[in-house]
Amino acid sequence: MTPNETRATGPATAGRAEPIVVARGLRKIFPGRAGDEPVIAVDDVSFELFPNECLAIVGESGSGKTTVARMLVGLETVTAGELAVRGESRAAGVKRLADRRRWAKEVQYVFQDPYSSLNGRQRIGDIVATSVALHAGDTATRRAVQRRALEILDSVGLDERFAAKHPHQLSGGQRQRVAIARALAADPAVIVLDEAVAALDVSIQAQILNLLADIRAAREVSYLFISHDLAVVNQISDRMIVMEQGRVVDGGRTAELLAEPVHPYTRSLRAAVPRPGWRPVRRERLAS
């Protein structure tokens, strides 16, 4: 990412704070299936995430953006490079339950599909209460946990009637609110949002994006926002990096980067977004 090194590293709160997440030369290689070549999913990726900012990782499918996010929370192992949260390396992966629980308090994750990311057999209240109980410590009483769970549900716009419901009784947008509530229950410093609004209708998407903005206004939290949708990224993120085939090719302040994209890949992404007066353009012949 040499051409835009300076643009990429300047945080929203420039120079005032230590980064929470630091990635340096991150690599992920998946072993090839029976006879196939190994796949380099993430190749020499570096970035920093500062307190109270929203960093977007933008790219098309196969760019490795989700793999980066999954490595950060330990859902994938790190092949090479450095990945640290508050100075503590996560590259070696997580073994002990106590570590896992401590890490959960720092980084939380919201999945794309609000249908499969909630346990259909658990009530909404219990889904959030489970998370509260895990991070509240042993001293919290059952009632205190329940009350806290209801408070968090309320803060994402779901009143107490929802606590007794099961996920299948909720709409996609309401389910995604529950997933966000579950993440908030751990009181994390970072929330990874992996295409978290991609599966939602436009009308619901707007509500969730507003909710994410409200959460940031109410408390200190950073977002690592994984998305392929430049309009959504423009609305929510302070900075962005652009990934193509496992590598970071561009980065900088979102508003600047989208207003005047310089890198050819960023330009082509920007040009493909439908907007007033836009016409679809055909690229060169496709070989793959």
Next chain:
Amino acid sequence: MTDPLLRLDNVRAALRLRGGEQELLRGVSFTIGAGEALGLVGESGSGKSLTTRAITRMLDPAFRVTGDIAFEGASVPRMNAQALRRYRQRDVGMIFQDPRAHVNPVHRVGDFLTEALVRDRGVDRRDAERRAVELLDEVGVRTPEQRLRQYPHELSGGLLQRVMIASVLLAEPKLILADEPTTALDVTAQSDVMAILDEQRRARGLSLLFITHDLELAAACCDRLAVMYAGEIVEQGAHVYEAPRHPYTIELLGARPSIEHRVERLPVLRYDRAAHELLKAEAS
């Protein structure tokens, strides 16, 4: 004035349930003229996919369908089995959101493309392959001869969607039904596939019914738009994108974040079922 290619007249579809029915299409009417492209836009649950299924008579038998659908003046609901088969095979071509679910994974691309021609139209196998190669070339597939010998899983989503377009064009239909054909694709592939679809459709004078949730995309590729809400078309015409009149359309357009500027808070849709019913009651 001559008959339009496709005319839907007050089409209703009700799902039969224990103790009553739930009406999911509530009187859909529109026409598509020869060579015209109509964009049918709506959010999930608006009934846009149900409408396409009604057009090809592929709705689940649990639905009770009323109203008329006429293709070149012939009533689709009243077609006998033979006429229906002909209509589905020759007159209408369908492109789906997930091409992988609509190709047989153990058949080579070549067999998939030529099968229908050879079987139903008695075209010579070599002839059919030659036509397939030509079409793949036209939709921008490099080295088409090689592609014919590959299996679907060896192709990327964007490429497979181009193959689907080629397969539809091979059948030389009069109307293409494209149901969210680019929703599963990246933006660059989306731009590509839509450009190809648009260009081929114009070159051949085909009509297109383009089903999507993306108003901006539909506006870029269609002559007219129809916006669906709760099983009804709330607004249709050539003006919809530039000068929307219906409150739902206006709010829907406003709720989408823009790539050009950022707003403090996105406007949230206040339009709901209650507002919808109220507005309807006032109008009538």
Next chain:
Amino acid sequence: MTTPSTTSLAVARVARERRGAGLARAAGDRLGVVGCIAASVLLVIALAAAFAPVVAPYDPDYPDLLASLSGPSPAHLLGADALGRDILSRLIWGARITLAGPGLVILIATVVGTLLALLAAWRGGRIDTAISWLLDVLFAVPGIVFGLIAVAIWGPSLITVVCGLAIAYVPYVARVVRGAALRERNMPYVSAAWLQGQSATGITFTQILPNVQPIVVAQAVSSLGFAVIDLAAVSFLGLGVQPPTADLGLMVKSGFDSVLRGQPTEAIAAGTLIVLIVWCVTVIGDRLTSSARSMR
């Protein structure tokens, strides 16, 4: 990014709403008409068996030698066996063991099999390989052989055979449940629980088990039919339940001798009841299996 078809969602939602309304209706939706008939028949047999002391007209072991090998009569509705014992009463008492024995086999096999399957699915790696290998070995041996081995070691008795067969049925439950648990393990909601810092035991029992439970139940009921036949066969061979205890398998055997003496009622009645029980259980198992699949 892909959105599931709205129509299929609507149909699924309707199906779900139907499912939610009342126990009887839920049972009706899962079992269908034939399944409900099977369940009712099985319920009647089970109730009669459970209340055998009240329901049965005679003491099943009381020999009325005067009635020996008599055909159906008002006094003995299905006649009496060679020793003059009332066949109907013996059927009712026999159904007790014919249901309870296999029930115990499947209960043990289901608990052990499910625990093994969950352990294999969660831990993966070497533990999964070892457990899968063990299951394959058990699979290779016909269930009845385990019953016979157990008898050879501890001597013929119901308990011995039940223990032997229970081991034989573990892989039938475990294989299916392991497959289902592996699917669930890869679902985002399980990843989410893991990311929350929930313990492996917590995830297994609060996240995965409730979601594979319909499959566990369906598989248990389906296996029950086979266990009924296996246990009856062992009794028929004289290695399971010992006379004079009433048991359907034993009755088919002793009824055999009566057939030669011109009185087929005992063998036919006991045989028919076994077939009926197996049919009911198999139908219910089938319906539960397909409804568990459609819930995915």
